[in-house]
Amino acid sequence: VLSYFLCFLPLHLELLCWLSHKVQTGGVCCICAGNTLHRAVEGAGTQQHKAKLTSIHLKATTPRIKCRKAKVNGKVTNMANRGPAYGLSREVQSKIDKKYDPELEGRLVEWIVAQCGPGVGRPEPDKTGFQKWLKDGCVLCELINSLHGANKPIKTIKTSSMAFKQMEQISMFLKAAESYGVIKTDMFQTVDLYESKDLAAVQRTLLALGSLAVTKDDGNYKGDPNWFPKKSQENKREFSEGQLNEGRNVIGLQMGTNRGASQAGMTGYGRPRQIINNP
Secondary structure, eight states, X not given: OHHHHHHHSOOOHHHHHHHHHHHHTTSSOHHHHHHHHHHHHHTOOSXXXXXXXXXXXXXXXXXXXXXXXXXXXXEEEESSOOOOOOHHHHHHHHHHHHTOOHHHHHHHHHHHHHHHOGGGOOOOSSHHHHHHHHTTSHHHHHHHHHTSTTSOSOOOOOOOOOHHHHHHHHHHHHHHHHHHTOOGGGOOOHHHHHTOSOHHHHHHHHHHHHHHHHHHOSXXXXXXXXXXXXXXXXXXXXXXXXXXXXXXXXXXXXGOOOTTOOOTTOOOTTOOOOOOOOO
């Protein structure tokens, strides 16, 4: 809308200055604003306007790092600045947030602390604290390493404030969890945790991981086994050749049976019921 306004209506330097100010403070993505200002420079009438707009354009497009970390309404937001959700998007996000289980959160925290040791600390008792605790991927990597004994899948775990490093460690945990046996339908996506898109999916992944650890019973699980349900296991049976041959001569109950069938005491077919009214 702003691009349309700038291209087809008279140019207002005040509006462009305001746009540049919003970019400087992180309120507008600088790349999008830079493209808009570039079109405005090309469509400017006088050389004075072009010089003014060119300086604004340079100021707006220089701090491109602000596209990765922006400040909106006094809050610093990592990654792209999506802004608040409205309408259907907000309704969908609200339904996703309602799937989060605070009771399961407490159980997962107790297991992670018991599994990794008190060195991983404890989060604040709410959804935001749980997300911040796991966001950098360090706790998750420690958790998956503790389930492998001496043969640890993740060799190096480093604490970093850089976004791509934190997301890389989350991806390393997901890859190791899949190798451990967690199926893909139980896995969360990196943005589900890092951008707090779907923390209920994070809970489901950790629940599936705990269930696998309890089911394997290889000595690496620590904590109460009753925290997680055991997964169903194969119950393979062996039959002799004689038993298999005998089974072929039996009519399966799913197809019905004719044992005990008899017509004794039954009336003839088609005979009507006799109703006699004796006065």
